[in-house]
Amino acid sequence: MADEANRSAFIEIQGRMIETTGKLKQVQNQMRNKEGEKKRAYLTLEELKPLSDDTNTYKSIGRTFVLEPKSVLMEEQEQKLKDSEAALASLQTSKEYLEKQMAEVETNLRELLQQDPGIARQIMSMSV
Template sequence: MVQAFVEIQGPMIEATGKLKQVVAQMQNKETEKKRTFLTLEELRPLPEDTNTYKSVGRTFLLEPKSVLVNEQEKKLMDSENAIASLQVI
């Protein structure tokens, strides 16, 4: 009986570790999704001629609003797809 428990314990520990890893990845993607959504909510009402800047490391680059909105929308879709794929696992 003890031997059966020991045999099952290894896979159980491995499965628990993988589950924790997937949960952490989902939380990270949810946080990224929220941040991206809030950024889009701030960008959309701005006039098209507004100077917008993209952060690249320590530098800020002047970018048209449309480029930033497109990047944020793509990032939002990527986050949603990643969350959906993690939920399937």
Template sequence: MSDEANRSAFMEIKGRMIENTGKLKQVHNQMRNKEGEKKRAFLTLEELRQLPDDTNTYKSIGINLDLFCIGRMFLLEPKSVLMNEQEQKLKDSETAIASLKASKEYLEKQKAETENNLTELLQQDPGLAQQIMSMTVM
């Protein structure tokens, strides 16, 4: 391949690497958020289970105006309603985490494939590797 073709191939691979890395970071952040939601739901359920069934429980609701939270309101709810909501949050979080793990595995495979493509390209054209190294050193 010509130098220009190798450079354009390198730039394409580099773009895919950056894109894959960004997507992986996004999936990691989403997984961390879902793990936190799951933990909060689990801990809330544990606390609710310790209460007698006839206990007054209150659900906190944020009052939003456009993008701003302007206050909180508390609604009296039966314990069973709050427990059902927390159980649903727990299940939803687990489902989302499983889906995100599958996405993470797929993105990691794509990243590994892209890295292999880059390695192959650099092995085929050692001059390109030297040009890249001279560009990054400056």
């Protein structure tokens, strides 16, 4: 009876680990994307700064380029930069939370395997 309970506990822990790992990878990908957006906004700002205010600047909308004042483009890029930084801060918090969850799940798994070494042998025989 205890063997069956340990087996079901292992299956639950394994499911939580898979779910947490998936969420963690998703958050890491989102962070990578936001870093790219932030870098593009920063580089665009750096390219716009030395231009004079009367320079013709164009904004890409799909396949079309629309004439926009430099100040409008600067404001848009600054806003993208701020939004990316805020999103990165939020994603970092989520990542830290998920890493703590992952550590907790790993601890639970270790405790279960130490409590019942027989289940560890069963797992090893199944994976081969």
